[in-house]
Amino acid sequence: MAKGDECFFCKVIAGEQGCRKLYEDEAVLSILDREQMTSDGGEFIPGRCLVLPKKHVSQLYDLEDEECGKLFVIAKLMAAKINQVFNPDFVTMFFPCQHTSHIHIVLQPSVENDPVDKVFKDMRLITYFKLAPEELLDDMARRIRET
Numbered sequence: 001m002a003k004g005d006e007c008f009f010c011k012v013i014a015g016e017q018g019c020r021k022l023y024e025d026e027a028v029l030s031i032l033d034r035e036q037m038t039s040d041g042g043e044f045i046p047g048r049c050l051v052l053p054k055k056h057v058s059q060l061y062d063l064e065d066e067e068c069g070k071l072f073v074i075a076k077l078m079a080a081k082i083n084q085v086f087n088p089d090f091v092t093m094f095f096p097c098q099h100t101s102h103i104h105i106v107l108q109p110s111v112e113n114d115p116v117d118k119v120f121k122d123m124r125l126i127t128y129f130k131l132a133p134e135e136l137l138d139d140m141a142r143r144i145r146e147t
Helices: 008-013 065-086 115-121 123-128 134-146
Strands: 021-024 028-032 049-053 090-094 105-110
Touching: 008 028, 008 049, 021 065, 028 065, 049 065, 065 090, 065 105, 105 115
Parallel strands: none
Antiparallel strands: 021 028, 028 049, 049 105, 090 105
16 A cells, blocks of 8 residues: 555645645645545535545554544534535545555535435345344453453
8 A cells, every 4th residue: 555655645735636625734634525425316415525634644543642633623623514514414434444545534424315325224234234142242342452
């Protein structure tokens, strides 16, 4: 995965790649995403934005606590602005870490029956989520707590 000078988001942060800035401070940059979600009818669902730490890290746990806190505070601020301007039913937050080396938060406005809403309503997804046995849950919880 790309790092530093090869990273698209690092280029955006450095001003080497154009963007539509929505917020910027010493630690965080929020931009309007070039790729806006569309409904089944092809209409844009406006307001999708990204919130990026200026520090290049690939995982949330690689951020210092203060940096992580700042990232979430700005994500909350931007979600409130999206809600005020576009009045969606809700604003969903994603961390698409698996396809980029620079952690970022995606804030996606959503309305009933749009693609995001359908993902969470789609009955086919239920096969991926099953009620785990108590023994397994107890073991997972113990292992996470003890780490």
